[in-house]
Amino acid sequence: DVKVTQSSRYLVKRTGEKVFLECVQDMDHENMFWYRQDPGLGLRLIYFSYDVKMKEKGDIPEGYSVSREKKERFSLILESASTNQTSMYLCASNRAGTILREDTQYFGPGTRLTVL
């Protein structure tokens, strides 16, 4: 069974703080993704990584950065948290080298971040 874990289920931070959200997967997947989920907007891709130290911007990368130092771990960083980054953050992973038809994304349980 694929397992994607996220370091925190709930997080409360202050405006201007640096925030780290961690994601770990145990299936040796090459691809990892960070999304945010907001009411009325669905899931939006922030960044994804297709290999260690490789990253690509998604649809809404502004205000975020990422780090992938090890294959199993993908971190999302909010350099200076703002109230409009209050959201549910979801991490996902899947294998590379296959077209999406053969291996859909596996999601973690999410981190509910509140920025005050």
Place this chain on the structure above:
Amino acid sequence: DQQVKQNSPSLSVQEGRISILNCDYTNSMFDYFLWYKKYPAEGPTFLISISSIKDKNEDGRFTVFLNKSAKHLSLHIVPSQPGDSAVYFCAANSGGYQKVTFGTGTKLQVIP
């Protein structure tokens, strides 16, 4: 610009009846479509998918229909069960690329 839209934010259905969830897309390059289900406090899980070369795909109680000319797909659940109560996301991608565009979600409530 929302390329994948689910115009009904919520839907209530009696247990045993059919649930129909709709999804519209604007990008004609999309050639693969997926549905994910999400329970509260859990991540989304894959439910069913369809390639643009088909117009229907069935898996047990779940059937997805694709109308390419209308850029519309729908998910049918028959019969609906209380355990189907969740948020359903429609998603699409093109060319096998790993990036997926998700819709806004529809919250389904199946009433016992």
